[in-house]
Each structure stands twice: as structure tokens, then as C-alpha cells.
Amino acid sequence: MAEIATGGKSGKVVIQNIGLLLSGDIDRPILDADTIVVVDGLITAVGKYKDCDVEGAKTVIDCRKTTVAPGLIDSHVHPVFGDWTPRQSQLGWIDSSMNGGVTTMISAGEVHLPGRPKDIVGLKALAITAQRAYDNFRPSGVKVLAGAPVIEKGMVESDFKELAEAGVGLLGEVGLGTVKAGYEAKEMVAWARKYGIQSTIHTGGPSVPGSGYIDKDVVLEADADVIGHINGGHTSLPEAHVCELCEKSSRAIEIVHNGNEKTAIAAARAAIELKCPHRVILGTDGPAGSGVQPLGILRMVSFITAFAQIPAEQVFCFATGNTARIRNLNCGLIEVGRDADFVFMDRAQHSPAAGLLESVALGDLPGVGMVMIDGIVRAGRSRNTPPATEVPVVL
Numbered sequence: 001m002a003e004i005a006t007g008g009k010s011g012k013v014v015i016q017n018i019g020l021l022l023s024g025d026i027d028r029p030i031l032d033a034d035t036i037v038v039v040d041g042l043i044t045a046v047g048k049y050k051d052c053d054v055e056g057a058k059t060v061i062d063c064r065k066t067t068v069a070p071g072l073i074d075s076h077v078h079p080v081f082g083d084w085t086p087r088q089s090q091l092g093w094i095d096s097s098m099n100g101g102v103t104t105m106i107s108a109g110e111v112h113l114p115g116r117p118k119d120i121v122g123l124k125a126l127a128i129t130a131q132r133a134y135d136n137f138r139p140s141g142v143k144v145l146a147g148a149p150v151i152e153k154g155m156v157e158s159d160f161k162e163l164a165e166a167g168v169g170l171l172g173e174v175g176l177g178t179v180k181a182g183y184e185a186k187e188m189v190a191w192a193r194k195y196g197i198q199s200t201i202h203t204g205g206p207s208v209p210g211s212g213y214i215d216k217d218v219v220l221e222a223d224a225d226v227i228g229h230i231n232g233g234h235t236s237l238p239e240a241h242v243c244e245l246c247e248k249s250s251r252a253i254e255i256v257h258n259g260n261e262k263t264a265i266a267a268a269r270a271a272i273e274l275k276c277p278h279r280v281i282l283g284t285d286g287p288a289g290s291g292v293q294p295l296g297i298l299r300m301v302s303f304i305t306a307f308a309q310i311p312a313e314q315v316f317c318f319a320t321g322n323t324a325r326i327r328n329l330n331c332g333l334i335e336v337g338r339d340a341d342f343v344f345m346d347r348a349q350h351s352p353a354a355g356l357l358e359s360v361a362l363g364d365l366p367g368v369g370m371v372m373i374d375g376i377v378r379a380g381r382s383r384n385t386p387p388a389t390e391v392p393v394v395l
């Protein structure tokens with residue numbers, strides 16, 4: 001299934017008979033529309049069928065009243081090369097995640113490369129290599145934004161300028177290298193920001209032997225763009241400190257699958273109570289010691305909906321439009337001009353719920369019936385989710 005990024009264009013695609021359209025926009029999570037028109041990978045119309053120009057389509061998809069949402073974004077992954085992870089000696093983990101509805105992944109550092117270079121020229125070379133490699137090669141069509149260097153002591157401002165000029169747009173988790181003090185992290189995060197590089201900080205206890213501990217005061221002082229795995233990866237800060245981070249920082253609140261489930265709920269509830277749900281984004285933090293979770297983002301959506309008691313249509317925004325806005329991506333929202341990256345879902349067979357949102361609120365996983373990236377169908381009925389009750393068909 002792997003293919004090169006420069007593959008063919010989708011041409012005109014009409015997606016019709018949508019039963020429920022989730023927008024990804026937390027201020028307006030459900031759209032009153034049943035049709036999406038796509039031309040060459042971009043959305044050109046969203047509306048009622050009778051109002052859309054559907055003539056001359058190369059591909060027509062009948063959704064059979066199922067749900068369409070923006071493709072899910074995993075805000076926190078640790079890729080290495082291609083669709084291989086040495087962490088758990090596994091091939092095909094990205095394709096497997098695409099079968100879980102994920103169409104974009106963001107690297108929090110290529111930290112699992114055996115023998116990962118930690119000298120400054122070496123870490124820069126690895127970041128540039130990873131950025132280039134995933135720009136040239138998209139496993140199963142998934143957009144992997146990689147090339148996220150782990151900062152080390154001794155880096156100077158010109159290193160960040162050089163990385164930015166070479167195309168690097170992300171820092172790996174601050175705190176996984178030798179930079180663990182707040183004042184040092186703060187200086188480097190500011191240099192990164194000056195050159196347009198977005199930063200994420202590791203939060204909580206060490207993930208695996210060799211990783212580090214970052215407390216709330218370091219997170220606040222460093223002021224990275226994303227409070228990475230605020231619920232720990234896996235060991236969490238005390239719940240009071242997690243809530244304090246939500247309150248005192250204005251940065252993104254990233255909740256991950258491979259973290260502490262109890263503080264995940266506390267962080268989600270804190271964001272709602274502080275009236276800042278637009279700050280919440282979701283990741284898996286896989287591959288990791290906990291493994292790879294092909295359904296990790298869907299599992300987070302169901303888990304947070306059911307246990308934090310937040311409406312499912314809003315929680316889907318945590319995994320789509322919120323992340324797109326915070327990370328300046330052109331996907332994640334159903335609106336004209338955005339990337340035609342979609343996940344088609346229905347309630348799983350035998351879920352006791354009447355519809356998709358109700359099934360998620362009960363804690364069930366949705367069934368994925370189709371995944372589209374750049375207007376091209378990448379998977380039909382998912383090989384990983386419970387079977388969807390109804391699936392879309394290509395006419």
C-alpha cells in the first residue's frame with residue numbers, strides 16, 4: 001500500500017448521501033450538509049446535494065448515511081524510517097493506524113533510532129534526513145511530519161536557524177536530551193520559535209530507561225508550544241499539577257493514549273472548566289514501550305467522551321481541527337480549500353447505541369468504513385476496527 005507523495009491527483013470526487021458531517025471545528029462541530037466536492041485533493045464545496053456542482057465527477061462515493069469526519073491527526077508519534085519501528089520491531093504500524101482513521105501524524109522526535117546521534121551535527125543531520133524522507137515517502141498515503149530534533153546542551157541560536165532553513169519545522173520532545181533545566185529549555189524554545197520551529201515538551205516521569213523527568217515548573221518556564229503528553233508518558237505528574245498547567249499556561253494541552261488514563265480525564269475536564277477546549281489535542285505517543293495502537297486516537301475519543309463526559313462531536317475536534325489550527329496544517333477541518341482527508345465511520349455492528357455519536361458516548365469504538373487522503377481512497381472497510389454497521393460504496 002505504500003506509495004510516493006507525488007502520486008496521482010484525485011480529479012473530481014463527489015461524496016454524497018452523508019448522514020452526519022463532523023466539521024472538526026469545535027465552535028461548530030456538526031455541519032448541516034450531506035455532500036462534499038473535492039477537486040485534485042482539495043475540498044471545493046460543502047453543502048446540500050442540490051446546491052453542489054456534482055457534474056463530471058471521476059469518483060462518486062455514496063456514504064449510505066454514514067458519518068464523515070476530517071481524517072484523524074495523531075499529534076504525538078515517534079517514527080524512525082518508513083513504516084518500520086525498531087521500538088517493537090514492527091513493520092506496517094503507520095498503515096495499521098491509517099486503518100484506524102489516522103491520516104496525519106506529527107513526530108515528537110525520531111528517538112527510537114538505534115544509535116541515535118546526540119552530538120549537535122549528528123542530531124541536526126538526523127532531523128533533516130527524517131524530514132526529507134517522510135516528505136518523499138508517505139506510508140499508505142499518511143502525511144508524517146517528521147524531522148524533530150531532540151535538543152542537547154551546547155546548541156546555539158544559529159543551529160535553530162540552520163535547521164529551519166533546511167526545512168525542519170518541529171522540535172522533538174524537550175527534556176529527552178540533556179536540556180532538562182527550565183532556563184536552558186526556555187532559551188532554546190524561544191530560538192526555535194523565532195525561526196518558525198514549533199516545540200513540544202515532555203511532561204512527567206521518564207518514559208523508558210534513559211528518558212527524563214520534567215516537572216510542572218520546568219514546563220511552565222520552558223513555555224513550549226505544546227505541553228506534550230500532559231497526562232504523562234506514562235508516569236503522570238500529580239493531578240493538581242496537571243490542572244495547574246492547564247490553568248497557568250496558554251499552550252496546547254496534549255493528551256496521549258500511552259499516558260496515565262486517570263489524569264487524561266482530569267486534563268480534559270480542566271480544559272472544559274477553564275473554557276479552553278480549543279487547546280486540547282490528542283496523540284498516541286506510539287511507538288513506545290506500551291507498543292503501537294492502530295486505534296489509539298479512536299480509543300482516546302471514545303474514552304474521553306465516555307469518562308470526561310464531553311460530547312463526542314467536540315472530542316472528535318480534539319483529534320482534528322484543534323490540532324490542525326495549533327499546528328498550522330491544511331487538513332483537519334471540513335471547509336473549502338482544506339485537504340480532502342476524511343474518515344468515514346458508522347456505529348460498530350451490535351453496538352447498543354442508535355447512532356455513531358451515541359455509540360462513542362457509551363464507550364464503544366466506531367467502525368471505520370473508508371479512509372480518504374487527498375481525495376484518494378486509501379482503505380475501505382477497516383481491517384482493524386470493529387465492523388461498521390454500514391459502509392460507503394464507490395459508485
Ligand SMILES: [Zn+2]
Pocket residue numbers: 173202203207228229233
Ligand atoms: Zn515523552
